[in-house]
Structure formats: structure tokens, C-alpha cells
């Protein structure tokens with residue numbers, strides 16, 4: 001039960017990239033099922049996500065994944081109060097599969113449809129395991145496609161403090177991993193290899209973005225790593241993969257921690273959360289834990305399975321949209337470049 005006394009059960013769907021996922025979530029915080037069908041093995045063959053293959057696989061899997069999520073939650077479709085689906089940002093063909101499936105199920109059953117912003121989903125993953133967490137708080141969102149530092153003013157209300165000017169943090173991890181021969185997906189591999197390396201071995205730059213305290217830039221760091229690798233090759237020196245991974249990771253972590261802690265103190269916040277695939281990075285988590293401890297700030301982070309793409313987080317975000325009266329029509333479309341904060345207000349049909 002929530003504070004309106006009503007129990008709201010949501011079937012949530014996520015297909016924005018290479019995970020076909022569906023979940024059943026009660027009142028935004030209780031996950032009854034969280035089914036994720038990953039395509040990672042398939043895309044590994046190509047060294048990254050191939051959009052056309054992703055869409056095709058989503059089509060093959062979506063019905064089965066939705067069915068499984070209802071079954072393992074012990075629920076029927078008729079028990080659902082809403083269908084929540086990611087409608088952007090992401091790969092357009094991939095998003096379309098989830099949006100079309102959600103619209104079809106909603107139309108056939110008469111259950112209301114709610115479009116959810118993917119990044120709102122990542123942020124909302126924190127509500128699932130931290131029942132006490134409520135806005136306002138500062139959140140660092142670091143994934144394969146996004147790096148944002150935001151103030152979560154209220155449920156579904158965001159003030160963006162900073163964002164990346166070029167590569168997302170996860171993208172930098174993936175590109176550097178490929179360059180040092182670790183392959184795809186790069187983030188978890190660098191995380192693992194870096195544990196054997198010396199983070200102080202190579203002095204990679206900590207990028208500053210001149211006119212902003214909060215924006216990020218990771219393409220200079222990526223180039224510095226590539227230059228280092230080239231110069232080693234020219235000198236005939238063998239590189240130490242673990243040292244490169246650890247030094248690169250330290251450079252990313254230092255910048256993320258510095259910007260985050262600056263934001264927390266400037267905003268006078270006592271709560272800080274992280275979200276997105278890179279939020280499962282062990283070095284980032286322990287550095288932020290230490291920094292928050294020092295600054296007397298409560299630190300919130302989701303389990304790794306709720307950091308990377310999943311549908312439970314979409315069910316959490318969808319619940320708060322539901323509470324606000326957001327309902328979408330069958331004209332809901334996939335919006336690959338959907339901006340955070342641009343989100344649903346202008347597209348509500350329930351008001």
C-alpha cells in the first residue's frame with residue numbers, strides 16, 4: 001500500500017538498447033519479477049551493439065520476456081494497473097519494439113499506458129532497494145550513452161547541473177577497453193583487470209571543461225590513452241594492460257567524484273545517489289563511499305543488476321508518473337533523442 005491507500009501494480013518494459021527486459025513492480029519499490037534477456041554474446045561478435053540485430057532480437061524475445069515476468073511474479077495481465085515502457089532515449093528501432101508491444105498489450109486489455117524516460121528509470125532504480133530514499137537528492141547518472149549530474153528536486157522533476165560534452169563515461173570505458181585488447185563490453189572488463197594494476201602508473205589527464213564546474217569531457221582522456229598506446233608501440237615497448245586500465249579508470253573516477261562532491265556541497269544536499277551501468281564500477285563506488293563519508297553525506301547506490309539496463313527501474317519511475325496522472329495515448333512514439341526534463345509533461349494525455 002502507498003500513502004493513498006491504493007496498491008499499484010505495473011508491468012514495465014525496457015528495450016532501449018541490447019537488453020529485452022520486463023518486470024512487475026508494486027508501488028514503485030517492490031519488485032515481484034525482473035526478467036532480463038541480454039543480447040551481449042551476440043553483439044560481442046561485432047565488438048559493440050549492432051542496432052539492426054538488437055531490434056530483430058527484441059522482436060523475437062519480447063513476448064516471451066513479458067510472459068515470463070508475469071508468470072514469475074505470480075500475476076495475470078488483468079492484475080496490472082498500468083503498462084510502463086521506455087520510449088526514449090535509445091536506439092530508435094530497439095525502442096520501437098518495446099513501445100509497440102506495450103501499446104498492443106494496453107490496447108487489447110484496456111490497461112493504461114505510461115511512457116517512461118530511460119534515464120528517469122536509471123535514477124529511480126535507487127528507490128527499489130532504499131525504501132527510505134526520497135527527493136531531493138543529487139544523482140550522478142553514468143551509463144553507456146549518458147553522463148549527467150542532476151538534482152532530483154521531486155519525483156520526476158530534475159534540474160540538470162552538468163552533462164558530458166562528448167563521450168559518455170561508459171563509452172570511454174568501452175573504447176579504451178577495445179584499444180587495449182580487452183574487447184566488449186569494456187566497462188566490467190576494465191573494472192576487473194584494473195584491480196591487478198597500479199592506478200598511479202601513467203599520468204592521464206583529468207579533463208576540465210573551462211566554463212562549467214559540472215560538465216564532463218572524456219574524449220581527451222580517451223585520446224591520451226590512444227596516444228600512450230601508439231607511443232609505446234613506436235618505441236617497441238610492451239604495455240601493461242592492467243596499469244593502463246587502472247590509470248584510465250582512476251582518471252575517470254577522480255573527475256566523477258570531484259564534480260559530484262562539489263555539486264553536493266554547493267546544493268547543500270545531504271543525500272547523493274548514483275545510477276547507470278558505470279555506477280556498478282567497484283572503484284567508483286568505493287571512492288564515492290569514502291568521499292560521502294568524509295562529507296557527512298548519505299550515499300545511495302543500486303545493486304549491479306539494477307545499475308545496468310533492466311525493466312524494474314522503469315516500473316519504479318512509471319509508478320511516480322502514474323501517481324501524477326500521466327497516461328499516454330496510442331500515438332506514443334519512440335523518441336531516440338528524448339531529453340531529461342523534457343520528458344513527459346508536454347506529452348501527457350491524462351490531464
Ligand code: KG4
Nearest residue numbers: 143144145170187188191277278281308309
Ligand atoms: O546503463 P547501461 O546498461 O546502458 C545504457 O543506458 O547505456 O550502461 C552500459 C554501460 C557500458 O558502457 C558498460 O561498459 C558500462 O555501462 N559498465 C561499466 C561497468 N559495468 C557496465 N563501466 C565501468 N565499470 C563497470 N563495472
Ligand code: ZN
Nearest residue numbers: 122143308309
Ligand atoms: Zn541505460
